[in-house]
Amino acid sequence: MSNLLKYMVENASIILDYASTHFSLIFSAVAISLVLWIPLGILISRNERLASIVLGIANTIFCIPSLALFSVFVTIPFLGLGRPSSLLALVLYAMMPMVINVYQGIKVVDKSVIEAAKGMGMNSRRILREIQLPLAAPVMFAGIRITVVMATGIAAIAAYIGERNLGRLITEGLTRYHVEMILSGAILIALIAILFDNVLGAVERMLVPKGLKVSRSK
Amino acid sequence: MIELRDVTKIYPGQTVPAVKDLTLKIEEGETCVFVGPSGCGKSTILRMINRMIEQTSGTILINNKDIRETDPDRLRMGIGYVIQQIGLLPHRTIAENIAIVPRLYGWDKERIRKRVDELLELVGLDPDETRAKYPAQLSGGQMQRVGVARAMAADPPIMLMDEPFGAVDPIVRGHLQDEFLKLQREMKKTICFVTHDINEAIKMGDKIAIFEKGQLVQHGTPQEILSNPKNEFVRTFIGYDRVVKMLTLFQVRSITKKNSYSIIRENELANIRQKMDDEQSTVCILMNESTRPCGLITRDDLEKAGEVGPEKIKEIACSRKDAFIDGDLLLNDALSLMLEWNCDCLGVLDGAELIGVISLNDIRECVRRKEGA
Numbered sequence: 001m002s003n004l005l006k007y008m009v010e011n012a013s014i015i016l017d018y019a020s021t022h023f024s025l026i027f028s029a030v031a032i033s034l035v036l037w038i039p040l041g042i043l044i045s046r047n048e049r050l051a052s053i054v055l056g057i058a059n060t061i062f063c064i065p066s067l068a069l070f071s072v073f074v075t076i077p078f079l080g081l082g083r084p085s086s087l088l089a090l091v092l093y094a095m096m097p098m099v100i101n102v103y104q105g106i107k108v109v110d111k112s113v114i115e116a117a118k119g120m121g122m123n124s125r126r127i128l129r130e131i132q133l134p135l136a137a138p139v140m141f142a143g144i145r146i147t148v149v150m151a152t153g154i155a156a157i158a159a160y161i162g163e164r165n166l167g168r169l170i171t172e173g174l175t176r177y178h179v180e181m182i183l184s185g186a187i188l189i190a191l192i193a194i195l196f197d198n199v200l201g202a203v204e205r206m207l208v209p210k211g212l213k214v215s216r217s218k
Numbered sequence: 219m220i221e222l223r224d225v226t227k228i229y230p231g232q233t234v235p236a237v238k239d240l241t242l243k244i245e246e247g248e249t250c251v252f253v254g255p256s257g258c259g260k261s262t263i264l265r266m267i268n269r270m271i272e273q274t275s276g277t278i279l280i281n282n283k284d285i286r287e288t289d290p291d292r293l294r295m296g297i298g299y300v301i302q303q304i305g306l307l308p309h310r311t312i313a314e315n316i317a318i319v320p321r322l323y324g325w326d327k328e329r330i331r332k333r334v335d336e337l338l339e340l341v342g343l344d345p346d347e348t349r350a351k352y353p354a355q356l357s358g359g360q361m362q363r364v365g366v367a368r369a370m371a372a373d374p375p376i377m378l379m380d381e382p383f384g385a386v387d388p389i390v391r392g393h394l395q396d397e398f399l400k401l402q403r404e405m406k407k408t409i410c411f412v413t414h415d416i417n418e419a420i421k422m423g424d425k426i427a428i429f430e431k432g433q434l435v436q437h438g439t440p441q442e443i444l445s446n447p448k449n450e451f452v453r454t455f456i457g458y459d460r461v462v463k464m465l466t467l468f469q470v471r472s473i474t475k476k477n478s479y480s481i482i483r484e485n486e487l488a489n490i491r492q493k494m495d496d497e498q499s500t501v502c503i504l505m506n507e508s509t510r511p512c513g514l515i516t517r518d519d520l521e522k523a524g525e526v527g528p529e530k531i532k533e534i535a536c537s538r539k540d541a542f543i544d545g546d547l548l549l550n551d552a553l554s555l556m557l558e559w560n561c562d563c564l565g566v567l568d569g570a571e572l573i574g575v576i577s578l579n580d581i582r583e584c585v586r587r588k589e590g591a
Binding site (some may be wrong): 113212 | 268270291293294295296301303304305306307308309310311318319351352353354355365368378388453501583
C-alpha cells in the first residue's frame with residue numbers, strides 16, 4: 001500500500017498528464033457522440049424502418065471487441081495510431097447506448113398525450129420540444145451516463161494503439177510486471193468511472209420533470 | 219356547421235372501408251352523438267373532422283369550407299378535442315395544460331391566467347387549489363374536467379369529444395354529463411360526441427347517429443330513434459327497455475297535472491270522500507299543519523279500504539309519505555317510484571312546494587302520443 005502511494009506521488013506529474021489525456025479523449029468522444037447520436041435517435045423515432053436499420057448497425061458495432069476494433073482502425077491509412085482511431089472507436093461504441101436510449105425515451109411517451117397535443121394543433125416540432133424531449137430526458141440521460149462510464153473504460157484500452165493515458169500505466173505495468181504501476185492505473189480509472197457515474201446519476205434525477213415525481217398522496 | 223359528403227375511409231392494407239359513403243350534417247349549436255358498437259367507425263369519423271385522419275374520398279366542410287383548404291394545425295387549434303385517455307401533459311401543471319391552445323394563439327400571460335381561472339371555475343374546480351397541481355395529483359374525474367376545460371380554452375365553436383367521460387365510474391360520469399349539459403345549454407357549441415353507450419347518447423344528444431360497420435344506419439333526434447327504430451340492428455342496440463329509455467327524454471314537470479287533485483288536512487279526513495266527489499278528483503294529498511304534503515291516497519285505495527275511519531285513512535296516506543317526486547326528474551324515475559310505492563299516482567314537487575300530480579295513466583298517454591299510435 002505504501003509502495004503504491006509512494007509510486008503515485010513520485011510519478012504525480014506523469015500520472016496527471018495521463019489523466020488529462022484520458023479526460024480529453026472521453027470528453028471529445030462524448031461531445032461528438034452527443035452531436036451525432038441524439039439527433040439520430042430523434043430521427044429514427046419518427047421512422048420505424050430507419051430505426052430497425054440503425055439500431056441493427058449500432059448493436060453490431062457494440063458486439064465487436066474493443067481491442068479488435070482499435071487494431072483494425074490502426075491499419076486504415078488516414079486513421080493510424082493514436083487519437084483519430086481511438087476517438088472513432090469510442091464514438092461508434094457510444095452509438096448503441098445513446099441512440100437506443102433517445103429512441104426508447106421518445107417512444108415510451110404516452111401515445112394519448114401526443115394524440116391530445118396534436119389534436120389541439122401543436123405541430124410536430126413543438127410536440128418534440130415541449131413534450132417528447134422533456135419526458136424522454138431521464139431515459140436519454142441514462143444513455144449518456146452509460147456512455148461516459150463505458151468510454152472511461154474503453155479509453156484505457158486505446159493505450160495499446162498509442163494513446164498516452166491512464167491505460168498506459170496498465171499496459172506498461174503488465175509488460176514490466178510493475179505491480180504499483182498496474183494498480184495505480186486500474187484504481188484511478190475505476191475511481192474516475194465511479195465518480196462520473198455518481199455525478200451524472202445526480203443530474204439524471206434532477207432531470208425528471210416535477211410532474212412525474214408527484215402523486216395524489218402528497 | 220359541419221357537413222360530411224360521401225365520406226369514405228379505407229385504411230391502408232384493408233379492403234373493408236372503416237367508413238363508407240357517409241353523408242351527414244351537424245347543425246350549428248347542435249350536439250350530435252355518434253354511437254355504435256366498437257369498430258363501427260365512429261371514432262374514425264370524429265378524427266377525420268380535425269384531420270387527425272385523412273379521408274380516402276369525399277368532402278368534409280366546416281361552415282361551407284373544405285377542411286383540406288386549412289392548414290391542419292390551424293384547423294385543430296380552432297376545434298376543441300377531448301379524448302377518453304384525456305392526454306394531459308404529465309410534466310406540466312394544470313394551468314399550463316389548459317393554457318396550451320391560448321399559448322399557440324399567442325395570448326399574453328395576463329389574459330391566459332384569467333382564462334385559466336375562469337375555465338377551472340366553469341368545470342367545477344377550485345382555481346386556487348388546482349392551478350399549480352400536476353395531473354398525477356388529480357382524481358380521474360378531476361382530470362376529465364381539466365380535459366374539457368383545456369378543450370374549451372380558446373372558446374372554439376366546435377368540439378370533438380371521443381368518449382370524454384368513458385374512463386370514470388358511473389356516478390362521476392353522471393355528474394360530468396349533467397354539468398356538461400348545463401354548460402352546453404349556455405355555450406351552444408357544435409359538438410360531435412362519440413360513445414358506445416346508448417344511454418349516454420340519449421342523454422347528451424340533440425341528434426343521434428347510429429353506425430354499424432362503417433355505415434350510418436339511422437340519424438335523428440333521440441325521440442325519433444327511440445320511437446321509431448329503423449331496423450333490427452337499431453332495435454337490438456337500443457335494447458328491450460326501449461320505451462323506458464324514451465321516458466328519460468321527458469321531465470316529470472312536462473306532464474304534471476296541476477288541478478286534478480284534492481288537498482286535505484288531517485281534521486277533514488272524515489269528509490274525504492265527499493270532498494273528492496265534489497272536486498271530481500281521483501287522488502288526494504294530505505297536508506300537515508305547515509302545509510307540507512305528508513301523504514297521498516287515491517280513490518282506489520279508499521274503495522279497497524271500504525268504510526273505515528279517519529285514523530285508518532291517515533295511516534294509508536302516510537304510508538306513502540315518500541310517493542312524491544321533483545318536477546325536474548324524468549319520467550322513468552316517476553315510473554320507478556310508482557312501482558316502488560305500488561301506487562298509480564305521485565305528487566309532484568318543486569323544491570318543497572306541491573305543484574301537481576302525475577299518474578301512471580299520464581305516462582302511458584305520453585308514450586302513446588310519442589309513439590305516434
